[in-house]
Amino acid sequence: xxxxxDNVQANLNTxxxxxxxxxxxxxxxxxxxxxxxxxxxxxxxxxxxxxFGLLGPNGAGKTTLVSILTTLLQPTTGYATIYGRNILKxxxxxxxxxxxxxxxxMIYLRLTGYRNLKYYCKLYGIKDYKTKIxxxxxxxxxxxxxxxxxxSYSKGMKLKLALARILxxxxxxxxLDEPMLGLDPKSVKKTTNxxxxxxxxxxxxxxxxxxxxxxxxxxxxLKEGKILKVDTQENFKKMISERLKxxxxxxxxxxxxxxxxxxxxxxxxITESDGKILFFIENENFYQILFTFLKDYPITHFNExxxxxxxxxxxxxx
Amino acid sequence: xxxxxxVKRYIRQIFALTEKNIFLEMRFKAHLVSRFLNPxxxxxxxxxxxGLIFNIKEGYxxxxxxxxxxxxxxxxxxxxxxxxxxxxxxxxxxxxxxYWKTLxxxxxxxxNRFTLLFGTLVSEMLMNSIPLIIIFIIAxxxxxxxxxxxxxxxxxxFFIYLIFGALGxxxxxxxxxxxxxxxxxxIFFRILxxxxxxxxxxxxxxxxxxxxxxxxxxxxxxxxxRLVWYLGYDYxxxxxxxxxxxIISTLLLTILLPIxxxxxxNKVYKKxxxxxx
Numbered sequence: 001x002x003x004x005x006d007n008v009q010a011n012l013n014t015x016x017x018x019x020x021x022x023x024x025x026x027x028x029x030x031x032x033x034x035x036x037x038x039x040x041x042x043x044x045x046x047x048x049x050x051x052f053g054l055l056g057p058n059g060a061g062k063t064t065l066v067s068i069l070t071t072l073l074q075p076t077t078g079y080a081t082i083y084g085r086n087i088l089k090x091x092x093x094x095x096x097x098x099x100x101x102x103x104x105x106m107i108y109l110r111l112t113g114y115r116n117l118k119y120y121c122k123l124y125g126i127k128d129y130k131t132k133i134x135x136x137x138x139x140x141x142x143x144x145x146x147x148x149x150x151x152s153y154s155k156g157m158k159l160k161l162a163l164a165r166i167l168x169x170x171x172x173x174x175x176l177d178e179p180m181l182g183l184d185p186k187s188v189k190k191t192t193n194x195x196x197x198x199x200x201x202x203x204x205x206x207x208x209x210x211x212x213x214x215x216x217x218x219x220x221x222l223k224e225g226k227i228l229k230v231d232t233q234e235n236f237k238k239m240i241s242e243r244l245k246x247x248x249x250x251x252x253x254x255x256x257x258x259x260x261x262x263x264x265x266x267x268x269x270i271t272e273s274d275g276k277i278l279f280f281i282e283n284e285n286f287y288q289i290l291f292t293f294l295k296d297y298p299i300t301h302f303n304e305x306x307x308x309x310x311x312x313x314x315x316x317x318x
Numbered sequence: 319x320x321x322x323x324x325v326k327r328y329i330r331q332i333f334a335l336t337e338k339n340i341f342l343e344m345r346f347k348a349h350l351v352s353r354f355l356n357p358x359x360x361x362x363x364x365x366x367x368x369g370l371i372f373n374i375k376e377g378y379x380x381x382x383x384x385x386x387x388x389x390x391x392x393x394x395x396x397x398x399x400x401x402x403x404x405x406x407x408x409x410x411x412x413x414x415x416x417y418w419k420t421l422x423x424x425x426x427x428x429x430n431r432f433t434l435l436f437g438t439l440v441s442e443m444l445m446n447s448i449p450l451i452i453i454f455i456i457a458x459x460x461x462x463x464x465x466x467x468x469x470x471x472x473x474x475x476f477f478i479y480l481i482f483g484a485l486g487x488x489x490x491x492x493x494x495x496x497x498x499x500x501x502x503x504x505i506f507f508r509i510l511x512x513x514x515x516x517x518x519x520x521x522x523x524x525x526x527x528x529x530x531x532x533x534x535x536x537x538x539x540x541x542x543x544r545l546v547w548y549l550g551y552d553y554x555x556x557x558x559x560x561x562x563x564x565i566i567s568t569l570l571l572t573i574l575l576p577i578x579x580x581x582x583x584n585k586v587y588k589k590x591x592x593x594x595x
Contacts, residue, residue: 070426073591095428106423110345111338122334123427125327149345165423 017201018046023078040225053216057317061225099171104158109151124169155182176204209309242283249301335437381519408486439483463550484579495590538567
């Protein structure tokens with residue numbers, strides 16, 4: 001076990017709520033005489049009140065990272081600080097101030113919704129919990145279900161209860177693993193707004209790109225235990241390609257248009273689908289020339305298709 | 319220095335864990351019924367066997383067990399066996415919650431390991447209380463003792479629960495991190511309790527095995543609880559049987575075992591966490 005953290009004095013004046021330094025976690029593989037690095041020298045800084053997304057394919061190490069940050073696991077080497085407090089040395093502070101949600105798990109199916117929430121309120125010493133439980137249950141539309149066993153809840157309702165649980169304990173930092181997987185679009189929108197309005201530091205992992213797009217200020221892409229890139233989503237989209245996909249529709253002269261278009265150096269991959277012509281231009285700098293070219297044709301529809309976060313995910317994951 | 323606020327908080331957490339465990343158990347009430355009835359059925363078999371042995375010849379005795387006191391000792395043995403189930407309960411609860419992923423939720427909460435020990439302990443004590451009270455009433459009717467000795471019995475029972483809880487926590491941490499080691503630990507405890515003479519007198523063993531019994535601190539613990547009731551019922555017969563080893567073994571087990579098990583729990587949990595799915 002590393003003792004690197006021992007030499008670090010807690011810097012309570014840091015601008016970052018979460019700081020991760022050279023974090024590595026190795027596991028021994030069953031039946032094999034070797035190790036697997038679930039996390040490989042991770043360095044990361046998350047600002048105050050930032051909503052930070054952790055993306056990556058299955059087995060990338062997201063859950064391991066989340067588990068280490070919430071003291072459920074010990075790193076093999078390296079350390080992390082939360083609010084300037086070393087997670088290896090001040091685990092009690094972490095336990096009191098960090099809320100963890102693993103999807104719709106961590107709730108008792110054999111207890112009613114109310115008993116679940118009451119149990120966690122008492123563990124965390126939440127006062128006036130009855131009022132708070134009712135308020136949150138109303139906000140998540142589960143008030144009528146509070147007296148029912150959680151085993152009878154739908155997946156979405158379990159998620160709502162799990163979210164209510166973590167919000168009830170009022171942590172300073174929220175760590176959410178797949179917080180909205182299984183929620184209907186209305187609930188996703190409602191929950192997204194709710195999380196945005198909390199004005200708290202949130203670290204979330206998700207495979208729902210729309211959730212990450214709407215919620216996260218910055219994103220880290222994790223693959224095979226390593227962070228490939230940390231950036232804003234706009235820069236992520238730019239990273240995968242500067243090429244722009246253009247879609248146009250003409251009333252006539254389609255063949256002549258395609259012939260002339262193919263002669264332009266900065267245009268490639270011209271295809272036709274459902275009467276619409278699709279093509280790529282090298283980058284935004286060629287817009288001016290393209291518009292001049294298009295003026296000579298009867299264009300009825302023009303659309304620029306930018307890469308989505310899904311495209312980024314697929315590109316980086318592969 | 320322990321602050322009053324912290325103590326209040328731990329007590330609140332112990333009751334939260336207790337309430338949760340009881341309500342989880344109440345979900346399927348048939349489990350509770352079988353939990354109460356199964357040991358009672360076993361008790362009858364032992365009463366018949368010992369009854370037969372002591373009735374072969376008048377005045378026959380094995381050690382200090384004889385036809386006049388064996389029912390008392392078997393009732394006490396039953397109460398110990400019944401309370402002993404708590405050792406396994408920690409394992410069952412921890413494994414169950416490990417797979418439910420609810421254990422992680424408790425472990426990331428600001429919960430002290432003593433809270434974890436006592437939370438499960440109190441819930442098990444409460445759930446075991448009804449059959450234990452019934453056994454106490456039967457024993458009291460057949461072998462009446464004064465309130466002082468009754469209080470002393472309750473105190474030793476609390477010690478026994480604390481010791482069993484500590485052993486439960488010890489198995490529990492391996493259930494969390496090294497599930498494959500649990501059966502080995504259980505075999506070890508089975509042998510340990512075999513040589514602690516809960517249901518029978520030490521004299522049923524050959525002399526060589528009796529040596530192992532006298533080395534076992536649990537023997538003195540269980541013998542003491544028998545003798546305390548016997549002391550209240552027949553002072554002259556019981557007082558010469560209680561030795562300083564009985565008192566010292568009981569106190570050492572009560573103080574050291576919970577501390578050791580919490581120390582080991584922290585060590586193992588810190589190193590391995592919740593693993594072994």
